[in-house]
Amino acid sequence: MVEADEPGVTVRDVVIIGSGPAGLTAAVYSARANLAPLLLEGEPSSTSDQPGGQLMLTTEVENFPGFPEGVMGPELMGRMREQALRFGTEVVTAKATSVDFSSHPLRIRSGDEEHLSRAVIVSTGARSLMLGLPAESRLLGHGLSTCATCDGFFFRGREIAVVGGGDSALEEALFLTKFASKVTLIHRRDQLRASKIMQERALRNDRIEFLWNHTVVDLHGETRLEAAVVRDTISGAQRVFPLDGLFVAIGHQPNTDIFAGQLDRDAAGYLVTGPGTATNVPGVFACGDVQDHTYRQAITAAGSGCMAAIDAERWLEATGHG
Amino acid sequence: MADVITTLSSDTFDEVLASSTEPVIVDFWAEWCGPCKMIAPILEEIAVERKGTVKVAKLNVDDHPDLARRFDVMSIPTLIVFRDGAPAKRLIGAKGKGQLLQELGEFL
Numbered sequence: 001m002v003e004a005d006e007p008g009v010t011v012r013d014v015v016i017i018g019s020g021p022a023g024l025t026a027a028v029y030s031a032r033a034n035l036a037p038l039l040l041e042g043e044p045s046s047t048s049d050q051p052g053g054q055l056m057l058t059t060e061v062e063n064f065p066g067f068p069e070g071v072m073g074p075e076l077m078g079r080m081r082e083q084a085l086r087f088g089t090e091v092v093t094a095k096a097t098s099v100d101f102s103s104h105p106l107r108i109r110s111g112d113e114e115h116l117s118r119a120v121i122v123s124t125g126a127r128s129l130m131l132g133l134p135a136e137s138r139l140l141g142h143g144l145s146t147c148a149t150c151d152g153f154f155f156r157g158r159e160i161a162v163v164g165g166g167d168s169a170l171e172e173a174l175f176l177t178k179f180a181s182k183v184t185l186i187h188r189r190d191q192l193r194a195s196k197i198m199q200e201r202a203l204r205n206d207r208i209e210f211l212w213n214h215t216v217v218d219l220h221g222e223t224r225l226e227a228a229v230v231r232d233t234i235s236g237a238q239r240v241f242p243l244d245g246l247f248v249a250i251g252h253q254p255n256t257d258i259f260a261g262q263l264d265r266d267a268a269g270y271l272v273t274g275p276g277t278a279t280n281v282p283g284v285f286a287c288g289d290v291q292d293h294t295y296r297q298a299i300t301a302a303g304s305g306c307m308a309a310i311d312a313e314r315w316l317e318a319t320g321h322g
Numbered sequence: 323m324a325d326v327i328t329t330l331s332s333d334t335f336d337e338v339l340a341s342s343t344e345p346v347i348v349d350f351w352a353e354w355c356g357p358c359k360m361i362a363p364i365l366e367e368i369a370v371e372r373k374g375t376v377k378v379a380k381l382n383v384d385d386h387p388d389l390a391r392r393f394d395v396m397s398i399p400t401l402i403v404f405r406d407g408a409p410a411k412r413l414i415g416a417k418g419k420g421q422l423l424q425e426l427g428e429f430l
Contacts, residue, residue, distance in 0.1 A: 142394075
């Protein structure tokens with residue numbers, strides 16, 4: 001950190017935006033490289049857009065190397081955060097609300113605060129997609145949920161459904177069988193895109209039923225969810241499907257709204273990177289799910305966080321600040 | 323800090339709410355709920371900073387599912403503000419301190 005041209009204003013070497021596996025790994029690496037990173041970790045929320053990211057809403061993580069017995073998602077993130085703090089990361093519990101990457105130093109605004117930095121690592125991740133139905137906001141928390149681990153408990157002995165066909169949908173469905181008497185998985189196609197191991201577990205579980213080739217087109221219930229209207233994607237026929245709870249796990253969208261017009265994004269909104277983790281703005285690097293719609297794993301996010309920290313460190317050295 | 327938040331149970335719930343002269347924010351939570359853990363320290367801060375204006379209490383829904391059912395809690399964290407013993411406002415889901423203060427503004 002040195003004084004900028006404006007007196008009293010410090011310019012950091014690295015500011016990291018986002019605190020999932022990518023951001024926290026970037027923090028560990030850049031802190032160990034004596035870059036004294038500032039980490040804007042986000043704010044509490046019941047969505048995946050919260051400190052720690054998507055793993056905060058999961059239960060058992062079985063595929064993170066080094067944990068042969070598995071580890072709980074929130075515990076894994078708590079440990080990564082401790083490791084980042086141990087080497088001198090400064091953590092601020094706030095969201096970045098806007099950025100100005102049009103000149104150097106780079107500017108990151110968080111509410112009333114502005115941070116100046118030579119390099120920025122973007123690791124804002126992705127958030128769950130909602131169905132986009134008008135009834136959604138009225139019924140969220142009243143039978144409609146995006147967090148099985150938070151709300152599953154309230155559906156003991158009830159009949160519920162999960163919408164989606166990927167790993168997170170199956171993980172939610174399997175978790176919810178601990179409480180619900182029946183879990184119907186509603187999927188728009190006739191096969192799952194989830195991993196083989198998750199598919200086998202779900203297909204083997206006799207509390208899980210599958211409603212193939214159907215989408216949810218409306219929700220019934222004024223103060224509490226009573227039914228979903230489902231549509232057969234082949235015949236187009238619609239029917240009312242009574243249920244007490246509906247959990248949505250239909251995919252993700254990247255958290256890149258604040259970078260619009262400044263960082264290059266692809267058609268789906270993901271940040272475009274390369275070579276390595278570089279974005280189109282010199283000094284701005286991106287890692288984790290915000291730039292990856294292919295792998296989307298904790299370990300690949302962590303790996304790319306490491307890459308971003310090394311890329312940022314080399315960039316600072318090359319520009320005479322290392 | 324532990325004493326600033328009253329722990330409610332089925333036995334004490336109605337009495338605590340009826341006897342309070344200030345509005346009471348009741349935090350419906352559970353040990354296994356990550357977002358609940360994130361807002362717990364924020365609620366402690368609010369309890370300290372707004373002492374005398376508002377009370378903060380918590381209810382473990384695992385231990386007292388009867389009360390969760392009675393107030394139709396189907397998602398946690400849920401915060402219900404009771405004024406004169408009756409529910410006056412309900413907030414669902416974890417939020418940052420700024421947003422919580424804003425949404426609870428009328429009681430603070």
